[in-house]
Amino acid sequence: MTWLDIGALDDIPQRGARVVKTVQGCVAVFRTGDDRVFAMDDRCPHRGGPLSEGIVHGHAVTCPLHNWVFSLETGMAQGADEGAVATYPARVEGGRILIDAARLIRGRAA
Amino acid sequence: MRKKLVVIGAGMASGRVLEHVLAQDPDGWDITLFNAEPRGNYNRIMLSPVLSGEKTYDEIVTHDDDFYRQHDITCRFGESVVRIDRANKVVLSNDGGAPYDKLLIATGSAPFIIPVPGHDLPGVITYRDMDDTQAMIDASHRPGGTAVVIGGGLLGLEAAAGLTARGMAVTVIHLMGHLMERQLDPAAGYLLQKDLGARGLTVHCKGATKAILGKDRAEAVLLEDGTVYPADLVCMAVGIRPETRIATDAALEIGRGITVDDHMVTSDPDILAVGECVEHDGQLFGLVAPLYDQARVVAATLLGQDAAFRPVQTATKLKVTGVDLFSAGDFADGEGREDIVFRDPARGVYKRLVIEGDRLIGAVMYGDTADGSWFFGLIKDGTDIAAMRDTLIFGPAWQGGTGADPLAAVAALPPEAEICGCNGICKGTITAAIEGGAASLADIRAQTKASASCGTCTGLVEQVLASTLGDAFQMPAAQPVCACTDLTHEDVRRLIKARALKSMAALMQELGWKTSCGCHHCRPALNFYLLADWPLDYTDDAQSRFVNERNHANIQKDGTYSVVPRMWGGMTNPAELRAIADAADKYAIPAVKVTGGQRIDLLGVRKADLPHIWADLNKAGLVSGHAYSKGLRTVKTCVGTDFCRFGTQDSTGLGIKLEKRLWGSWTPHKVKLAVSGCPRNCAESTCKDIGIICVDSGYEVGVGGAAGMDLKETQRLAKVTTEAEAIDLTVAFVQLYREHAKYLDRPYKWLAKVGLDWVQAQIVEDPDNRAALIARFDLSQSVYQRDPWADRATPQAQADFAPLADFTREAAE
Ligand code: SRM
Ligand SMILES: Cc1cc2nc3c(=O)[nH]c(=O)nc-3n(C[C@H](O)[C@H](O)[C@H](O)COP(=O)(O)OP(=O)(O)OC[C@H]3O[C@@H](n4cnc5c(N)ncnc54)[C@H](O)[C@@H]3O)c2cc1C
Ligand code: SF4
Ligand code: FES
Numbered sequence: 017m018t019w020l021d022i023g024a025l026d027d028i029p030q031r032g033a034r035v036v037k038t039v040q041g042c043v044a045v046f047r048t049g050d051d052r053v054f055a056m057d058d059r060c061p062h063r064g065g066p067l068s069e070g071i072v073h074g075h076a077v078t079c080p081l082h083n084w085v086f087s088l089e090t091g092m093a094q095g096a097d098e099g100a101v102a103t104y105p106a107r108v109e110g111g112r113i114l115i116d117a118a119r120l121i122r123g124r125a126a
Numbered sequence: 127m128r129k130k131l132v133v134i135g136a137g138m139a140s141g142r143v144l145e146h147v148l149a150q151d152p153d154g155w156d157i158t159l160f161n162a163e164p165r166g167n168y169n170r171i172m173l174s175p176v177l178s179g180e181k182t183y184d185e186i187v188t189h190d191d192d193f194y195r196q197h198d199i200t201c202r203f204g205e206s207v208v209r210i211d212r213a214n215k216v217v218l219s220n221d222g223g224a225p226y227d228k229l230l231i232a233t234g235s236a237p238f239i240i241p242v243p244g245h246d247l248p249g250v251i252t253y254r255d256m257d258d259t260q261a262m263i264d265a266s267h268r269p270g271g272t273a274v275v276i277g278g279g280l281l282g283l284e285a286a287a288g289l290t291a292r293g294m295a296v297t298v299i300h301l302m303g304h305l306m307e308r309q310l311d312p313a314a315g316y317l318l319q320k321d322l323g324a325r326g327l328t329v330h331c332k333g334a335t336k337a338i339l340g341k342d343r344a345e346a347v348l349l350e351d352g353t354v355y356p357a358d359l360v361c362m363a364v365g366i367r368p369e370t371r372i373a374t375d376a377a378l379e380i381g382r383g384i385t386v387d388d389h390m391v392t393s394d395p396d397i398l399a400v401g402e403c404v405e406h407d408g409q410l411f412g413l414v415a416p417l418y419d420q421a422r423v424v425a426a427t428l429l430g431q432d433a434a435f436r437p438v439q440t441a442t443k444l445k446v447t448g449v450d451l452f453s454a455g456d457f458a459d460g461e462g463r464e465d466i467v468f469r470d471p472a473r474g475v476y477k478r479l480v481i482e483g484d485r486l487i488g489a490v491m492y493g494d495t496a497d498g499s500w501f502f503g504l505i506k507d508g509t510d511i512a513a514m515r516d517t518l519i520f521g522p523a524w525q526g527g528t529g530a531d532p533l534a535a536v537a538a539l540p541p542e543a544e545i546c547g548c549n550g551i552c553k554g555t556i557t558a559a560i561e562g563g564a565a566s567l568a569d570i571r572a573q574t575k576a577s578a579s580c581g582t583c584t585g586l587v588e589q590v591l592a593s594t595l596g597d598a599f600q601m602p603a604a605q606p607v608c609a610c611t612d613l614t615h616e617d618v619r620r621l622i623k624a625r626a627l628k629s630m631a632a633l634m635q636e637l638g639w640k641t642s643c644g645c646h647h648c649r650p651a652l653n654f655y656l657l658a659d660w661p662l663d664y665t666d667d668a669q670s671r672f673v674n675e676r677n678h679a680n681i682q683k684d685g686t687y688s689v690v691p692r693m694w695g696g697m698t699n700p701a702e703l704r705a706i707a708d709a710a711d712k713y714a715i716p717a718v719k720v721t722g723g724q725r726i727d728l729l730g731v732r733k734a735d736l737p738h739i740w741a742d743l744n745k746a747g748l749v750s751g752h753a754y755s756k757g758l759r760t761v762k763t764c765v766g767t768d769f770c771r772f773g774t775q776d777s778t779g780l781g782i783k784l785e786k787r788l789w790g791s792w793t794p795h796k797v798k799l800a801v802s803g804c805p806r807n808c809a810e811s812t813c814k815d816i817g818i819i820c821v822d823s824g825y826e827v828g829v830g831g832a833a834g835m836d837l838k839e840t841q842r843l844a845k846v847t848t849e850a851e852a853i854d855l856t857v858a859f860v861q862l863y864r865e866h867a868k869y870l871d872r873p874y875k876w877l878a879k880v881g882l883d884w885v886q887a888q889i890v891e892d893p894d895n896r897a898a899l900i901a902r903f904d905l906s907q908s909v910y911q912r913d914p915w916a917d918r919a920t921p922q923a924q925a926d927f928a929p930l931a932d933f934t935r936e937a938a939e
Contacts, residue, residue, distance in 0.1 A: 034926075034929065
């Protein structure tokens with residue numbers, strides 16, 4: 017894996033998210049209340065809602081458009097809803113956020 | 127001939143190495159021990175009890191002169207090693223040198239100093255060694271002395287508690303939202319802060335130090351937010367970094383610490399390193415338990431035995447007498463992890479276990495840590511806990527006891543806690559009535575008046591009945607806020623006031639929330655309740671708001687946003703219209719529409735453009751229209767006396783006055799107003815949350831209308847003769863609604879619950895109460911009536927609204 021530094025942990029508010037633009041679309045990078053980071057496609061499988069704008073609770077996010085809830089760890093929809101979002105390895109080191117570059121830049125098409 | 131072992135640093139790690147080596151091979155080595163401090167090995171972690179006066183320095187010495195003499199160790203204390211000459215295998219100090227066959231670097235860490243102005247003034251110290259401790263003890267001898275500790279982690283809090291014990295007035299400044307955020311979750315951090323507060327310590331979270339003020343020595347600390355705390359002594363405890371300077375100069379391999387392999391050997395086979403100065407497998411160490419394991423491996427390597435260092439889990443405790451906290455393992459929650467939370471608000475106890483599969487992987491405990499080491503054992507050993515999962519949280523001693531009482535929150539209320547706000551009835555009055563024979567809600571209402579007015583405390587009264595009468599009382603099923611709690615919205619609102627809960631962490635702890643940080647149902651509601659009840663104390667939490675309120679624009683189905691500037695009372699002018707037209711051109715707005723609320727909507731704006739378009743509109747005097755908020759939306763007006771041949775009063779003017787007074791306020795659901803100049807009602811006042819109809823003799827104020835999913839006609843609140851009275855009634859009504867309604871109840875839904883009579887009694891018939899409501903509304907507006915656009919038309923906000931990174935260009939190349 018090639019880890020790419022995409023910014024400082026403090027660039028994202030706790031229980032919030034920011035996006036990273038790639039050729040295949042935006043990737044949402046979440047920071048949870050316990051300062052972990054998770055990355056997944058910024059597109060809800062329901063009707064394309066921007067997941068980065070959802071409310072983050074525990075290790076889950078609620079889509080802002082119709083309230084589907086997704087696990088940040090697996091990308092799976094929770095409860096009765098069915099669907100999944102692609103996730104990308106991400107971690108924090110020395111206050112910086114690192115994301116697996118190979119998958120981020122070449123993306124799903126590769 | 128004996129081999130020469132030179133050790134740099136007489137700290138906790140090297141002390142252990144010496145013991146192991148000497149125990150197994152007492153005569154094999156000729157040992158020289160350098161230490162920058164003018165003393166030998168002592169138990170650094172016991173500096174805190176020395177500071178607080180519970181121990182003396184002599185009691186914490188681990189290796190005394192006798193030990194060094196017995197083992198023939200050459201002590202060179204007070205001598206800093208300044209250079210390692212690897213080619214000739216000698217170390218050089220400021221006072222000579224020493225040759226080595228094997229060298230052990232054990233230089234520990236250096237405290238981090240934030241380079242703010244004034245950091246080098248006398249009176250500013252760190253907390254690392256005996257000299258620092260002595261300096262703090264000396265400073266505390268001055269009567270009435272004040273101290274500021276920067277950093278609310280383990281070290282900072284131990285320093286603060288020690289200084290407090292020595293009689294100083296101490297303030298802790300902490301950058302993060304809660305204390306010890308690396309070891310504690312917000313709930314435990316809240317309890318810790320509460321306990322420290324009760325001991326007289328002042329804690330300032332989210333405080334960034336800007337400068338240390340003083341002429342010849344430290345006198346005060348200035349924060350970024352302008353707060354100034356007087357300080358005769360400033361202790362910086364903001365973190366440590368490995369002391370690697372001599373290793374770097376000697377060109378050893380360095381990461382954040384001195385890189386060692388599993389045998390604790392550096393990139394030079396004759397040089398080993400141990401303790402906080404090392405980095406092993408990307409990891410640094412700041413607690414003694416792993417250092418002791420390293421020390422064992424160092425000794426084995428020196429003695430030619432095979433041993434490998436494997437880091438194990440560590441647990442944290444704070445050494446402040448009377449404060450009980452414990453944390454271990456990974457206590458983040460998440461998918462596939464089960465979170466078991468136990469809260470006993472009355473005793474100030476909080477415990478949280480995190481389980482993955484059938485293993486316990488983390489624990490945070492506050493107030494009762496008796497079972498901490500048992501849980502820690504389960505984590506370290508990876509014990510299968512499937513069989514005891516249901517009762518795990520009660521600890522090893524638990525055998526068939528009872529679980530947590532769902533009524534605990536109410537049972538824990540003291541007798542003087544107010545249950546019914548309308549009638550000022552305390553819990554004690556209600557329990558007295560129950561003891562006197564009252565056995566139902568109706569009895570309580572008749573005998574005490576509690577819950578006989580607005581009724582929002584009904585749930586609480588029932589719980590007092592249930593907790594007092596036990597099984598003799600049948601609780602009606604109430605709808606809880608969400609799966610995170612058993613309490614209803616009404617219960618939560620009453621308890622926030624009765625128990626003065628002023629933060630999300632306080633609320634979730636004291637009311638026994640079942641999740642660590644709520645969910646998308648409860649968090650927006652709680653955020654509103656807290657800001658409505660404590661405008662001065664509570665800090666609005668953007669992350670608990672729905673996207674529209676967080677981004678101050680309505681999200682569209684394609685992820686773009688709409689922007690609606692305020693047009694006061696529906697009035698506008700050519701300059702504003704030009705600014706809107708220019709903005710529509712500049713940002714290539716796909717659709718411009720006149721809304722049903724008498725203003726203009728710019729649809730399809732990209733998020734990154736929002737702060738820019740706002741800045742442009744701001745320049746023309748336009749502010750946010752809050753078309754996205756649970757707050758004041760529009761005040762529709764008709765042209766009124768200025769132009770209309772039927773107009774009776776200045777309906778446009780009144781509408782503008784109302785909008786200017788109410789804008790920016792947050793409410794349980796949206797609030798829309800209208801003012802019509804005569805009963806023909808061109809502004810559609812009769813289907814608004816508050817609608818005013820002007821007539822010859824004054825103003826008819828109606829409330830509780832709507833024209834959305836339900837069509838509701840307003841009910842007449844009162845008829846008044848002056849414009850000022852109409853404004854007063856409107857403001858008081860909005861505040862009453864803000865203080866009592868359930869989140870997401872429009873005024874008509876709330877009115878149906880409390881009744882128009884009750885509302886009239888509060889604001890029409892009771893002038894004192896009306897004035898008090900208005901005063902509370904204005905106080906809240908002093909904090910919240912701010913244009914969110916102006917606040918975000920800054921470079922920082924513009925950066926925050928833009929993507930964090932953009933890889934579209936790199937990939938294209
Ligand atoms: C823009 C506008 C339609 C228009 O083009 O005219 C509009 C647009 C939306 N309305 Fe509305 N409403 C608009 C006037 C109205 C009116 C008419 C009025 O205010 O006189 C009503 C009926 C009156 C009333 O509220 O009682 C109205 C009743 C609703 C409702 C139903 C509320 C109810 O309690 O039943 C919703 C849903 C909600 O708020 O939960 C809603 C929600 C919405 C939302 C916010 C839907 C959403 O959550 O995204 C729409 C946002 C679109 C956008 O991105 O701008 N809108 N909406 C009007 C903006 C007025 C303004 O200047 O602020
Ligand atoms: C107040 C306080 C409370 C603590 N409480 C706890 C606790 O409760 N639990 C816990 O597990 N840990 C605690 N710690 C952390 C613990 O003390 C350290 O992890 C431990 O002391 C590190 O051991 P070490 O041998 O690596 O470094 P140290 O013990 O710091 O020893 C390094 C020594 O090397 C000397 N030195 C540095 N450079 C040179 C040089 N160039 N030449 C000569 N000498 C040099 C230094 O002067 C120092 O004496 C606490 C620390 C402090 C300061
Ligand atoms: S409300 Fe009455 S006065 Fe006002 S515009 Fe309509 S008809 Fe004219
Ligand atoms: S688009 Fe995400 S829930 Fe509908």
